[in-house]
Amino acid sequence: MTSSPAQSATIGANGMPVPAEEPRRPPVLSVGPLGWLRANLFSSWLNTAVTLVLAYVVISWALGLISWGVINAVWDVPGTGAQVDTSACRAVRGEGACWALIGEKYRFILFGLYPFDEQWRPALVVVIFVALYVVSAMRRFWNRWLGLVWMAALTVIGVLMWGGVFGLRFVEQERWGGLPITLILSTFGIALAFPLSILVALGRRQTSMPAVKALCVVYIELIRGVPLISLLFMASVMFPLFLPEGMNIDKLLRAQVAIILFAAAYLAEVVRGGLQALPKGQYEAADALGLSYWQKTGFIVLPQALRLVIPPLVNTFIGMFKDTSLVLIIGIFDLLNTAKTSIIEPAWQGFGIEAYLFVSAIYFVFCFAMSKYSQDLEAEFNRHRRR
Amino acid sequence: MPQDAIADPRYARAAPRRGLRLSWRDPTVRSIVWQMVIIGLVGFVVWWLVSNTMRNLEVRRIATGFGFLNREAGLPIAEAMIPYTPADTYARALLVGILNTLRVAVIGIVLSTILGTLVGIARLAQNWLLAKLAAIYVELLRDLPLLLQLLFWYxxxxxxxxxxxxxxxxxxxFLSNRGIKFPWIAWEPAHTAALLALLAGIAATVLLARRFTAQQMATGTRPKLWPWGLALLVGLPAAVWVVMGAPFTIDAPVLRGFNFQGGATITPEFAALLLGLVLYTAAFIAEIVRAGILAVHTGQWEAAGALGLSRGEQLRLIILPQALRVIIPPMTSQYLNITKNSSLAVAIGYQDIVSIANTTLNQTGQAIEGIAIIMAVYLTISLSISLFMNWYNAKIALKER
Structure with a gap:
């Protein structure tokens, strides 16, 4: 055991005992909460001024928000449906939120025109989707069974939404709406675009097949050069012209195809980044083992390349999830469109802020969860690089 | 051939000839066959789609071609940067749309670059409150769909x-549901001339700065730039303006009856679109700037501090020029995004190229031509931005020997 400073101080340099000294503490102003405040908020005159101004702005905004969203808010209005009386909301317009809108319309915003008594079905679909995402995010489930789980889950979702079997009432696709549409468009969009994007990314790296490479380059650059809206317009007004007479595909499926084609081009560039980042030695070693092209790609290249690009892949997924809201423009009832439609009745006109805040919260939960997940994964993959 | 050359094992075997063998084992043959199969498949699908389209157009009696562009549009446009009436042709209406797209894209790119850079730096600030607020801003706005934000602002x-x-x-x-009204000077030719003089002044200053730099390289002394700059940037335009009579009348908005008269207007559609685009894109740019600054080695900060530079000077003179090399490539894709995202204008009724082309194709039934025009416009803009940013990127790239 080493002697404590107090003990070692009892014998001075000349061998004479000196009076024991209290261990000296750092100045009060540089440790603890006070020290933290001084270092991080009031380190200089400029910093102090910035802190004070920001604190004033934040506090006044927060107070305003609380008085608008809680204190002056209207939580309930008399009447329902067409007989609703929103005069209480109109009276506090600008000073208080009208949360009564959400109370009245949340079923419509979440599930659209789906038959009211059957809305447990889309609700269950949402739960299955969320469970599917959670399971897929856990690394311990990253094995071959995951694909089967996905197929089973998507089948169950199809059965629940359409019905017509197992005593479930048939619900035609025109009546679907709200959150399930957003989840279906983004999940199927990503699930189908991902394999396509791998093929395109591999094709773009085929130097020995110039024709295939050119095809892939043109596809990627063309799609990435135009906005998603133009593809959706194409799906909604041009696609019917492409098909032989009598053959008709419904609007949701057409939009889905447009989203898949769009997502695949962006994902392909991410995957290509991973393929390029893989050291050349991996390709050469696989060749040296005598593996065929598809063996090399499937067993050596893709498992490593995809692992490298998981964080940007998740970021692209988030982008696609947000971009599905664009189907509003061609008139598909996704979550954003139901929110926009919920305030179309004269009684509720002008309460758009409340409806949009409600769906913002839903979008935010999904996107924030995904982005946190991607950040955590990135930190984990980069752990070996950190000092 | 000499005897010892044959004994050398290197000459014992002829190198395999790289000729073409008609065998499935020859990779060249294989790749040619595969390419022919794939091209054939794609070609077949394209042919099938085109022939279907032709038949459908025939059945529906839709004439193809761009002849409709010269017809009268009859479509009102609320804000046009060039003179336009509904009696003008579709071609002119589309041109108005393209200019509206470019207007929102250019202003959006400038504003979001400024805001994004500030937020990105703020997120790294020593002030805890500032850094946290910047982080909340970025996380919140990045995770909400742009269309939702546009509808919210609208x-x-x-x-x-x-x-x-x-x-x-x-x-x-004045802020009202008709937009933002603010006073503006009554525009006269003298102002245009002064503006042109300012542009000439900027060009002259840049040239002068280059000459001074060359002089500094050659002689080691640098002449003072600022008196010249002041004269060229302020003096020249002011002189032109004064010579042309120095007209200056402020046109302020006044409420008459049910609406404002005079003044300049920012329509609610344009304001909502610009606000949404700038706030959304700035969140992404902030992250790019932050990553770029973090990518500069800590030693650079320390070395700059050892030279006695203040933190602001360290950032401006040492860190940002180095961070720029990391920042530019992802920034390019954000500029492309803001241009493409401006197409969401159609959802809130700002008449950009997508909105006008959409109305055109609804009025004329020329779906294919309308969408081809939209795509061509965006491809052109995207390519131009890419080319410019690649040129700029090459210019600021590390000059290595």
């Missing part, structure tokens, strides 16, 4: 009171 604009109860924050600036 709803907020429409929630403003009518012109008669317009909010008047200061001076004669």
């Amino acid at each position: 709803a907020l604009m429409q929630g403003l009171p009518g012109p008669r109860q317009a909010v008047n924050p200061f001076g004669s600036v």
Whole structure:
């Protein structure tokens, strides 16, 4: 055991005992909460001024928000449906939120025109989707069974939404709406675009097949050069012209195809980044083992390349999830469109802020969860690089 | 051939000839066959789609071609940067749309670059409150769909009171559901001339700065730039303006009846679109800037500090020029995104190229031509931005020997 400073101080340099000294503490102003405040908020005159101004702005905004969203808010209005009386909301317009809108319309915003008594079905679909995402995010489930789980889950979702079997009432696709549409468009969009994007990314790296490479380059650059809206317009007004007479595909499926084609081009560039980042030695070693092209790609290249690009892949997924809201423009009832439609009745006109805040919260939960997940994964993959 | 050459094992075997063998084992043959199969498949699908389209167009009696562009549009456009009436042709209406797209894209790119850089730096600030607020801003705005944000801002604009109860924050600036009204000088030729003089002044200053730099390289002394700059940037335009009679009348908005007269207007559609685009893109740019600054080695900060530079100078003179090399490539894709995202204008009724082309194709039934025009316009803009940014990137790239 080493002697404590107090003990070692009892014998001075000349061998004479000196009076024991209290261990000296750092100045009060540089440790603890006070020290933290001084270092991080009031380190200089400029910093102090910035802190004070920001604190004033934040506090006044927060107070305003609380008085608008809680204190002056209207939580309930008399009447329902067409007989609703929103005069209480109109009276506090600008000073208080009208949360009564959400109370009245949340079923419509979440599930659209789906038959009211059957809305447990889309609700269950949402739960299955969320469970599917959670399971897929856990690394311990990253094995071959995951694909089967996905197929089973998507089948169950199809059965629940359409019905017509197992005593479930048939619900035609025109009546679907709200959150399930957003989840279906983004999940199927990503699930189908991902394999396509791998093929395109591999094709773009085929130097020995110039024709295939050119095809892939043109596809990627063309799609990435135009906005998603133009593809959706194409799906909604041009696609019917492409098909032989009598053959008709419904609007949701057409939009889905447009989203898949769009997502695949962006994902392909991410995957290509991973393929390029893989050291050349991996390709050469696989060749040296005598593996065929598809063996090399499937067993050596893709498992490593995809692992490298998981964080940007998740970021692209988030982008696609947000971009599905664009189907509003061609008139598909996704979550954003139901929110926009919920305030179309004269009684509720002008309460758009409340409806949009409600769906913002839903979008935010999904996107924030995904982005946190991607950040955590990135930190984990980069752990070996950190000092 | 000499005897010892044959004994050398290197000459014992002839190198395999790289000729073409008609065998499935020859990779060249295989790749040619595969390419022919794939091209054939794609070609077949394209042919099938085109032939279907032709038949459908025939059945529906839709004429193809761009002849409709010369017809009268009859479509009103609320804000046009060039003179336009509904009696003009479709071609001119589309041109107005392209200019509207470019207007929002250019202003959006400039503003979001400034805001994004500030937020990105703020997120790294020593001030805890500032850094946290910047982080909350970025996380919140990045995780909400842009279209939702646009609709939100538009709803907020429409929630403003009518012109008669317009909010008047200061001076004669009025906020109402008709847009933002603010005073503006009555435009006269003298102002245009002064503006041109300013542009000439900027060009001259840049040239002068280059010459001075060359002189510094050659002689080691640098002449003072700022008196020249002041004269060229302020003096020249002012002189032109004074020579042309120095006209200056302020055109302030005044409430007459149910609406404002005079002044300049920012329509609610344009304001909502610009606000949404700038706030959304700035969140992404902030992250790019932050990553770029973090990518500069800590030693650079320390070395700059050892030279006695203040933190602001360290950032401006040492860190940002180095961070720029990391920042530019992802920034390019954000500029492309803002241009493409401006197409969401159609959802809130700002008449950009997508909105006008969409109305055109609904009025004329020329779906294919309308969408081809939209795509061609965006491809052209995207390619131009890419080319410019690649040139800029090459210019600021590390000059290595």
